[in-house]
Amino acid sequence: MGSLAPDSMVRRVYRCMCGINPGLEAPTASAKTGAFAASGVSREQLVIFLADTLRGTAEERAPLIMAMSQCGTEAAAAVTCEQVAEFLRDLISTVIQIVVHRGRLQGWQPERMGDGSLGVKLLAEQMCSELKPSDQGFCDVSSLEDFIFRVSQISLYLEMLVAEGLNVSLSGRPTPTLLPPCRETPWKELRCLLDLPTIMFLAPQLPDRYSAPWRLVFSTQLHGESFTRMVAGLSKRGPTLLLLKDTKGHVFGGFASHAWEVKPQFQGDSRCFLFSVLPRLRVYTATGYNQHFMYLNQNQQTMPNGLGMGGQHSYFGLWLDNDFGRGHSRARPKCTTYGSPQLSGDEDFTLDSMEVWAVGKPPEPEEGEEGEGKRSILDVDPEVQAMMEMAGKTLHSQGLREPEEEQEQ
Structure with a gap:
């Protein structure tokens, strides 16, 4: 031991x-x-x-x-x-x-x-x-x-x-999983806001728990401080986990149960939650008081532009303005949607860094969309093509399919 x-x-x-x-x-x-x-x-x-x-x-x-x-x-x-x-x-x-x-x-x-x-x-x-x-x-x-x-x-x-x-095996009991898989993460360029105990705490709170891989889709370290780039990173990604650090050292965030959409209405469902990491590790789930779970808007003149979770316009439990550097966490005394206290060091905070992790099963390509790397079986396995030719099968699609485009330079 x-x-x-x-x-x-x-x-x-x-x-x-x-x-x-x-x-x-x-x-x-x-x-x-x-x-x-x-x-x-x-x-x-x-x-x-x-x-x-x-x-x-x-x-x-x-x-x-x-x-x-x-x-x-x-x-x-x-x-x-x-x-x-x-x-x-x-x-x-x-x-x-x-x-x-x-x-x-x-x-x-x-x-x-x-x-x-x-x-x-x-x-x-x-x-x-x-x-x-x-x-x-x-x-x-x-x-x-x-x-x-x-x-x-x-x-x-x-x-x-x-x-x-003590090296005691329990027959019939699988090895416990404490961490979800992490995929597609450029570790060499990254200093992640998460640590292992925090993931061990957050993963069981998610609908997919440990089964779906976590994929980093936006980081200020890697992609810069851009609201537009962040929106592009989290769009069509399914459920996401947002992690923010303010200039006072507070670390906090939210879980979005649905893929984000840019529109002037609230979205999401009661599986969404807010959480804090520093100075205390806590999760704040939906109270049922209202359905203001998620909000994302951009380039509108009459509605607030930014990303919000919980509360109401101008009084969100978590809000990031579309100029990206500023946000607020207003809870007097608690956020109506999630029952969370003020998460940031100051009610109006300045952002230090941010990460967005896709934490659901990767969404299927929409009908008519070519999935990333989606190819014919003939392209994937040339041996199959050769065997079909040897068997005298005619490859009807061979002259009809578009040639593979070159990868981006």
């Missing part, structure tokens, strides 16, 4: 195993930190630990997470939110190490992406925001049960830690 997990995580697992009382099938609350090293872990303790972490219920896993959150302290009947956050930071770091070392990056390149260590802290804090401690600020076993039940990632990450770290 030490090759995949930080030392602190290995100690947490070892301490948890040593604290298991085979008679009670859970770590005992009276166990002392230093009492384990001499005796080591028994076969029964290991079996119980594997059974509960890999196939256990929330009720069976809660005492284990309690024990692992108390690493380096005397065992107690409750833990603080900060202790749980420290455990989650170790757990998320381990999972990312597993993804990297096992070659499951799916085309992502962490060295060309955002600060992963900051992303780990933000994801741990986001998961902890689902904790419901007592009035005194402590979490007992029942509150951890509720936490595990509601935040499914905890069980998934725990299973990965144990299965991969």
Whole structure:
């Protein structure tokens, strides 16, 4: 396990195993930190630990997470939110190490992406925001049960830690996927706003989850600060994820469930959402108050020109003006469409950088349109052509088809 997990995580697992009382099938609350090293872990303790972490219920896993959150302290009947956050930071770091070392990056390149260590802290804090401690600020076993039940990632990450770290194969269970495929991304020229923990947080919120590839269709780094170029990049791309960074360092964005259309009406549906990455990782879904999900307009005299999500004209939850450098996030106190607070550092912000990722299944070419690289089977496979000729088949289309145009110079 030490090759995949930080030392602190290995100690947490070892301490948890040593604290298991085979008679009670859970770590005992009276166990002392230093009492384990001499005796080591028994076969029964290991079996119980594997059974509960890999196939256990929330009720069976809660005492284990309690024990692992108390690493380096005397065992107690409750833990603080900060202790749980420290455990989650170790757990998320381990999972990312597993993804990297096992070659499951799916085309992502962490060295060309955002600060992963900051992303780990933000994801741990986001998961902890689902904790419901007592009035005194402590979490007992029942509150951890509720936490595990509601935040499914905890069980998934725990299973990965144990299965991969202790090399225990689970027959019939597929290897978990934490990252969607990344395609067609010019990494050499790019310093991406995303990091792995942020993708691990956002991907499960999308309709296609991990199945559809993410494709970068616009970046200010690559394409410059041009509203027209951005509109061209996101048109006819299906669902997209917009990511903005303002000059105050806030990172935020929105998910558009439909392909964007330039028109003076709202579009989209309730699958759209807004989100923040910095200073906090959060998703804000549709409230049902109105249907102002997406708006994109250009070159109109009577209607606002720009890109907006949520709220209303002049008071969008997220707005980027068509002069591109300026935008606003107005929420007093919350955006009516998504229930989001102000996402940017200032209500009226100045844009630092932006990325647009196509995150749905690539749309089919429209009828009558030649798809990119769409060719006859005779062009794709000359062997088929040769075999047909040898068999005496007449190639009726050969003289009728337009010759292949040369690729762009």
